[in-house]
Amino acid sequence: MQNGNTQPMRPRILLAEDESVIAMQIEELIEAEGYDVVGIAGTAAEAVRLATSLRPDLVLMDIVMPTESGPQSDSMGGMGGMDGIDACALIQRDLHIPVVLLSAHGEETFLRRARTALPSAYLLKPCQNTQIRAAVEVALAMRAHNDPAAGFRLREAHHRIKNSFSLLHGMLRMQQLQVLDPDARRSLADAGARVLALAKAHESMSDPAQGAGSGAGPFVEKLARCLFEANTPHGPNGQMRLEVAAEPVALDAGRLVPCGIFLAEAMTNALKYAFTAGRPGVIRVVLRPDGPDAVLEVSDDGAGLPGAPEDLGRHSFGLQCLHAAAQQLGGALQITSAPGQGSRFTVRFPAI
Incomplete structure (x- = not known):
């Protein structure tokens, strides 16, 4: 039972990043801003699985990550070959969870595909902490404003x-x-x-x-x-x-x-x-x-x-x-x- 001293629940964020050093840096930034990192995914398919089970408030998603193969990929309907843009489209369409894409690629090919996925933001690495912070704040505010209920x-x-x-x-x-x-x-x-x-x-x-x-x-x-x-x-x-x-x-x-x-x-x-x-x-x-x-x-x-x-x-x-x-x-x-x-x-x- 909650009491009068219970603090409001902190926004929960799922991080999808295969570079462990970068993931650690972003996790420290996110938690310093008052958010909870509920999980870290190393592949796009894993990000979809964790988003489905954990239901975070937002996903920070790298675009280029290793693909999956084998029985685990087959059990996910062949999703092991997807990248961050594919996962972004899936998570936003089916789970109604906003996604902020992170990428070192600013080429037109990536941007064109990203536009079709409609991410909440598209940030080019290396990102400044203020850029990530602003993108997260705006995406969470839009989620509250566009509450399906x-x-x-x-x-x-x-x-x-x-x-x-x-x-x-x-x-x-x-x-x-x-x-x-x-x-x-x-x-x-x-x-x-x-x-x-x-x-x-x-x-x-x-x-x-x-x-x-x-x-x-x-x-x-x-x-x-x-x-x-x-x-x-x-x-x-x-x-x-x-x-x-x-x-x-x-x-x-x-x-x-x-x-x-x-x-x-x-x-x-x-x-x-x-x-x-x-x-x-x-x-x-x-x-x-x-x-x-x-x-x-x-x-x-x-x-x-x-x-x-x-x-x-x-x-x-x-x-x-x-x-x-x-x-x-x-x-x-x-x-x-x-x-x-x-x-x-x-x-x-x-x-x-």
Whole structure:
């Protein structure tokens, strides 16, 4: 059992070097820097075996080392003839352990092969201690940054945030149904729409299936339909229709939230004000690529805005949110409206 005085585990390094004097010098340097040398391999094949069994945090690998032959090499699938570059590619690909290559060879042939193996660093012998130290520090920092479990933990965090926002949205909906004051009901509906947008954004970020390949289209369509249903108390309004045309536009995860806020504010405005007294109509949501840009547009064929957008924006929190979301997307809000002919809210922003 660990106690409060237990020191944090030191990074563990495997050294692959057949020259005993050089191996001893590097081992002394590595341990003086606060690392543990967990093993020393004399061949590239042995380095692969030790990396597989010891699972170090990093491998320092010489390129040119003696080859293996005989039963031991045969038992490793003929790997005895590999060199340090071959071992580097194998260790990084299969074991996800960073490798720093050391070599006295700077010829183009070696460099070309090394590029295909993607080592964390390529150092030419004789190396200064500061060079080895810097390469090890950078490689270990990159390993921590590229932790294979980091993506899972991030998705789990988004999932938990989504659950919290979903719970809050449900509470706001319950409160909205219980209050009698119309202004309070509208305020609760507005707040609920914004919280729902946040919940759906984090839901998309927690779903590995909705990555860069699928684009923002599924997110926009799902959120639009959820907002439409949530803002019609008795289910989808028979007098109103929702049309969604959302293409798979690439959008980084950080911009899903402002995209959702823009969609929520624009749709809430249409649902609240465009179709009064049971007037039928259509709300259209469009997400499409346009050259290097993406265009998100929410329009309706309803009553139109009750004044000039620039005048309304001074007193409308919703319009202020639309402007802010457009700016976070890297674009600008465009509003067109005419009495009896509906309104259109558009943001054009750089796609990735």
